[in-house]
Amino acid sequence: MGLDxxxxxxxxxxxxxxxxxxxxxxTLSIFFSLVGGVFFAVVQLNRHAIVxxxxxxxxxxxxxxxxxxxxxxxxxxxxxxxxxxNAFTAGVIALSxxxxxxxxxxxxxxxxxxxxxxxxxxxxxxxxxxxxxRKVIVPQAIxxxxxxxxxxxxxxxxxxxxxxxxGVMELTLSSQRAISDxxxxxxxxxxxxxxxxxxxxxxxxxxxxxERRSARYR
Amino acid sequence: MLNAAPPATGRFDMSDPIVKIRGLKKNFGAxxxxxxxxxxxxxxxxxxxxxxxxxxxxxxLRTVNQxxxxxxxEIWFDGDxxxxxxxxxxxxxxxxLLRQNIGMVFQHFNLFPHLTAMENVTLAPIxxxxxxxxxxxxxxxxxxxxxxxxxxxxxxxxxLSGGQKQRVAIARSLAMKPKLMLFDEVxxxxxxxxxxxxxxxxxxxxxxxxxxxxxxxxxxxxxxxxDHVVFMADGYVVEAGPPxxxxxxxxxxxxxxxxxxxxxx
Numbered sequence: 001m002g003l004d005x006x007x008x009x010x011x012x013x014x015x016x017x018x019x020x021x022x023x024x025x026x027t028l029s030i031f032f033s034l035v036g037g038v039f040f041a042v043v044q045l046n047r048h049a050i051v052x053x054x055x056x057x058x059x060x061x062x063x064x065x066x067x068x069x070x071x072x073x074x075x076x077x078x079x080x081x082x083x084x085x086n087a088f089t090a091g092v093i094a095l096s097x098x099x100x101x102x103x104x105x106x107x108x109x110x111x112x113x114x115x116x117x118x119x120x121x122x123x124x125x126x127x128x129x130x131x132x133x134r135k136v137i138v139p140q141a142i143x144x145x146x147x148x149x150x151x152x153x154x155x156x157x158x159x160x161x162x163x164x165x166x167g168v169m170e171l172t173l174s175s176q177r178a179i180s181d182x183x184x185x186x187x188x189x190x191x192x193x194x195x196x197x198x199x200x201x202x203x204x205x206x207x208x209x210x211e212r213r214s215a216r217y218r
Numbered sequence: 219m220l221n222a223a224p225p226a227t228g229r230f231d232m233s234d235p236i237v238k239i240r241g242l243k244k245n246f247g248a249x250x251x252x253x254x255x256x257x258x259x260x261x262x263x264x265x266x267x268x269x270x271x272x273x274x275x276x277x278x279l280r281t282v283n284q285x286x287x288x289x290x291x292e293i294w295f296d297g298d299x300x301x302x303x304x305x306x307x308x309x310x311x312x313x314x315l316l317r318q319n320i321g322m323v324f325q326h327f328n329l330f331p332h333l334t335a336m337e338n339v340t341l342a343p344i345x346x347x348x349x350x351x352x353x354x355x356x357x358x359x360x361x362x363x364x365x366x367x368x369x370x371x372x373x374x375x376x377x378l379s380g381g382q383k384q385r386v387a388i389a390r391s392l393a394m395k396p397k398l399m400l401f402d403e404v405x406x407x408x409x410x411x412x413x414x415x416x417x418x419x420x421x422x423x424x425x426x427x428x429x430x431x432x433x434x435x436x437x438x439x440x441x442x443x444x445d446h447v448v449f450m451a452d453g454y455v456v457e458a459g460p461p462x463x464x465x466x467x468x469x470x471x472x473x474x475x476x477x478x479x480x481x482x483x
Contacts, residue, residue: 120285121328121387125342125394126318128310135341139332217332217374 004184008191011178018174019195025091025170026157026199032096033156034149037103038138044108062101068162070094075166091163091170099156106148110141143214150207154200161196171195234297236261236398236429237282242291244277251277253453254291259398262427266440266461269450270476275433278450279400282431283320284313295320296397318346321391325403327383329375335362335386336371339393348394361389365419381412388419399423401432405439417443437480441465449473 008015043055062070075090085093114137122132142149164173175192179185235258244252251274259265267275280286282293284300293300295316304312330338339358343349349357362368365385375383384404391399401420405413417439423430424443434440440447441461448458449472457464457473468474 115328117324117326117328118330121322121324121330123313124283124285124317124320124322125391126314126346127342128314131345135345136330140330143332214332218376 003186005187005191007182007184007187011182011188014174014178015171015191015195017169018171018192019199021088021169021174022157022160022171022196023199025088025095025163025168026153026160028092029095029099029156029160030153032092033099033103033152036096036100037107037149038142040100040104041107041111042133042138044104045111059101059104062098067094067098067159068165070098071162071166087163087166087168090166091160091168095156095160095163098159099152102152103149106145106152107138107141110145111137113144114140139214146207146211146214150204150211153207154203157200157203158196235259236296237431238292238294239278239282240292240294242278242281242293243289244274244281244286245289251453252281252288255453255455257448257455257458259429259431261397261429263446264424264430264432264444266444266447267431267433267450268435268437268440268447268476269456273450274453275448275450276402279402279431279433282398282400283317283322285322314346318342318348318394319396320398320400321394321396322400323384323387323391323402323404325406327375327380327387327407329383329387329390331375334372334374335367335378335389338375338386339390342390343393346394354393358389358393361392362386364392364422365389366415379412380408381415384408384412384416385419388416388423392423397429399428399430401430401434403433403435405434405436437465437477449476451476 040055040059044052044059046052071090071094074094075085075087078085078090111133118136118140119132122136123129127135160170161172164170164176167173169177171192175188178188182188237257237259239255239257242252242255243250253274255274255278257265267278269275277286281288282295282300288301291301296319298316300316302312329335330341333341336355336358339361340351340354343354343357344351348354359368359371362371365388367382367385367389370378370382370386375386378386387404404420405416408416413436417436420430420432421443432440432444444461446458447461447464449456449464449468449470451472457468457470464473465477468477
């Protein structure tokens, strides 16, 4: 049996559904992983160890264990203590937390690298610690690490395929559905891979643009 | 001579000094940088702090707005104890209010590179609710005009020369309408040909009776602009007085040898 890619158009609707859910899953998770990353970074720079430690602990847990396991825990495990999440929500939470921890590491070192004079100047005009962070330090830090954060976004989009195992009809699961119906694994895995690739090209283009915009002051 | 309170000049009412410093000490670990400073600064006066590197003059300046906390002693600003013992949150609040009334200009400008000149000047007044946006922009435009940069409002710091950056920094610290301005070696990082434009802005402020404390290595400028000169060495005030006295007729051997060294170069 040779390869026959002409079969793909007849399964287009299921692939489109899959793409839609992959985009939804990734977009939300990217957003929350960035917000969470800034949050984790800032609390881990707090001068009180009592504030830093719990979050450093959480960070180590999410860095030191597999994403797949975290996904299972959040989806199947939390039910036992009465937290019943749907698969999509569980997926967004797992991806967001897992990548927030990595983003936090990047953002944390970027914050530390911002010149101390920037903080002093902010405080000397009367801004509070938080206002200085929000308006002066974090924007510069983020601009300096946009490429590194962009790489994490691309990784997140690819890792979102793991969420297929808890039954979210995203791109990987939808291509599996098409395969079990058509018995054409090669064609549909290639099709799914191509779609992931195109999505990531778009993402990279977006990151490049953001990079240019955030660095326009240099 | 520990008491460096300036004599009355008669130029202003002898109301209370705007800054009173008493017995100020500052340690960095085992290193004692300020060893007991007393100083008064009268409203409207321009005080120049001079001395060799490491004499403690920048540290002294930075304790006034508490960028450095103090080890011992008291600093009073406008009738308020600057370094009062407070719980963390209350202290932060106290410092934010204090610093809104004290402008500071740094050696390395420390402009916010991701903001335009205009945004650098308007950030604090808008963030702190001092003015609405339209009013803050109008005020900033006046300040940029005053420092001769009204045509550079939309430029980013990277597009400005060192002298222009420092003038924007002065406008930024004037934006909160401070009662006191601190200048920390503001021309030391500038190319010689750019020093004049920054000094001119400071002279203009002096004419408007802004109270200023100027840490400087530029003794000619100090002599030219100040009402009162304080010479520091090794964490002490060695000698203080009106510029004509301190520069022309210094009393202490340390002052003499410092002036010799500098002027013979």
